[in-house]
Amino acid sequence: MSLECDVLIAGGGMTGTALALALARSPLRVTVVEARGAPENAGANDDDRSLTLSQSSRRLFDGAGIWPELAACGPALIREIHVTDAGRLSGTVHLDARDLGVDALGYVFENRRLAAALAGVLATDKRITLLSGARVSGYSDHGSHLMVRVTHGEDEHEIHCRLLVASDGTQSCVRELAHITAHTTDYRQTAFIAGFTPEFAAPGIAFERFTPSGPVAVLPRSNGRCGVVLALSAADAEQMKTVSPLAVRELAERRFGRRLGQFQEFGVPQSFPLRRILATAFTAPRVVLVGNAAHTLHPVAAQGLNLGLRDVAVLAELLEDCGADPGKPSLLETYERRRRRDVWLTSTFTHALVRIFSNPMPGLGALRGIGLALVDAAPPLKAMLALRSMGLSGRLPPLLQEHLT
Numbered sequence: 001m002s003l004e005c006d007v008l009i010a011g012g013g014m015t016g017t018a019l020a021l022a023l024a025r026s027p028l029r030v031t032v033v034e035a036r037g038a039p040e041n042a043g044a045n046d047d048d049r050s051l052t053l054s055q056s057s058r059r060l061f062d063g064a065g066i067w068p069e070l071a072a073c074g075p076a077l078i079r080e081i082h083v084t085d086a087g088r089l090s091g092t093v094h095l096d097a098r099d100l101g102v103d104a105l106g107y108v109f110e111n112r113r114l115a116a117a118l119a120g121v122l123a124t125d126k127r128i129t130l131l132s133g134a135r136v137s138g139y140s141d142h143g144s145h146l147m148v149r150v151t152h153g154e155d156e157h158e159i160h161c162r163l164l165v166a167s168d169g170t171q172s173c174v175r176e177l178a179h180i181t182a183h184t185t186d187y188r189q190t191a192f193i194a195g196f197t198p199e200f201a202a203p204g205i206a207f208e209r210f211t212p213s214g215p216v217a218v219l220p221r222s223n224g225r226c227g228v229v230l231a232l233s234a235a236d237a238e239q240m241k242t243v244s245p246l247a248v249r250e251l252a253e254r255r256f257g258r259r260l261g262q263f264q265e266f267g268v269p270q271s272f273p274l275r276r277i278l279a280t281a282f283t284a285p286r287v288v289l290v291g292n293a294a295h296t297l298h299p300v301a302a303q304g305l306n307l308g309l310r311d312v313a314v315l316a317e318l319l320e321d322c323g324a325d326p327g328k329p330s331l332l333e334t335y336e337r338r339r340r341r342d343v344w345l346t347s348t349f350t351h352a353l354v355r356i357f358s359n360p361m362p363g364l365g366a367l368r369g370i371g372l373a374l375v376d377a378a379p380p381l382k383a384m385l386a387l388r389s390m391g392l393s394g395r396l397p398p399l400l401q402e403h404l405t
């Protein structure tokens with residue numbers, strides 16, 4: 001079978017789906033190829049992560065007209081963020097949505113519900129062609145178009161497209177096919193995540209606590225529960241795998257401190273290895289990288305998906321005015337230029353947090369405390385930090401400006 005489209009999106013995870021939906025109103029013919037099976041099963045995974053969407057991500061989904069469907073998942077609104085360095089009372093930063101005139105600093109979703117909602121919208125949108133249970137396995141460049149090979153069970157198809165978007169995640173096969181290399185930093189840390197009910201409720205407050213053995217974050221959920229993300233060194237993580245969930249719970253409680261009391265009804269912990277992977281280029285002839293395929297970050301600042309959705313906003317804006325050829329070199333050059341700064345700043349900010357706040361070097365603890373106290377006492381610095389965490393710093397593409405709350 002041979003098919004034809006303007007934009008072929010390889011990977012229907014959250015960034016690929018967001019791009020398809022952002023383009024749905026354009027005249028471009030869009031096809032999504034997704035390796036997982038039937039879309040209605042996309043949310044039926046056991047991923048118990050909490051995922052924080054920033055204000056900029058909300059604006060993107062607002063613009064695509066699908067925020068109401070996502071809001072129906074009942075995200076928890078983050079009204080305050082408390083950042084602390086363990087054992088240093090002076091070292092705290094407190095961000096408050098009211099100081100910034102927004103309803104929330106971010107929106108916490110259950111990952112599986114958000115994934116299911118997005119997959120549901122994609123599957124029912126008649127303007128988008130979806131091939132699920134199919135993989136992009138190769139492509140050849142014919143100058144004016146690409147011929148993309150798609151494996152679907154026993155069958156193989158060729159799809160003729162003008163632009164191939166790699167949204168196929170951290171181990172991107174399209175990135176490799178396009179001969180784009182990537183720099184990898186292995187943090188030698190593993191994130192353990194689990195849901196729990198706090199003994200003392202603190203609705204609407206997200207906590208980020210840095211300790212010498214790694215950061216711990218607690219995010220509010222809408223049903224009175226919370227989600228914890230605990231980063232452990234590889235050696236500690238290995239040990240944890242062989243012990244009970246109770247041990248993970250005790251460690252999380254110890255690291256976090258007494259603020260929320262006991263972590264009750266603790267869920268089954270899940271683990272994720274932590275690496276930073278940065279592609280050396282975001283484009284190749286008729287190919288563009290978005291989301292984790294372009295950059296995979298440590299989850300400490302909850303920036304990974306939000307950064308990927310900003311790739312989507314810029315690419316969707318450029319494609320809106322692309323004329324007859326969505327894969328033309330000038331568009332790819334502009335995309336590369338427009339994304340470099342944000343990706344560099346966000347990945348450097350995240351990397352610095354991991355390195356500075358997980359470092360037991362003598363003297364650094366005191367400096368961290370002073371640094372946090374300074375940020376807390378300086379409104380412009382606090383505002384900058386808040387804007388960065390909401391994804392609203394720097395030059396915003398129109399898609400992220402139009403739908404102000």
Ligand SMILES: Cc1cc2nc3c(=O)[nH]c(=O)nc-3n(C[C@H](O)[C@H](O)[C@H](O)COP(=O)(O)OP(=O)(O)OC[C@H]3O[C@@H](n4cnc5c(N)ncnc54)[C@H](O)[C@@H]3O)c2cc1C
Nearest residue numbers: 011013014015035052135136168169291292302304305306
């Ligand atoms: C513990 C943890 C907590 C996190 N918390 C946050 C948070 O709070 N906020 C935040 O912004 N980010 C967070 N992140 C990061 C976020 O989860 C990722 O950045 C995001 O899920 C990446 O989405 P993606 O669509 O780019 O990639 P993926 O989710 O990896 O999707 C890639 C898709 O491509 C498909 N695919 C793969 N290969 C092929 C192929 N050859 N052909 C076709 N399809 C293919 C896959 O099936 C998959 O559906 C967190 C990460 C971790 C590990």
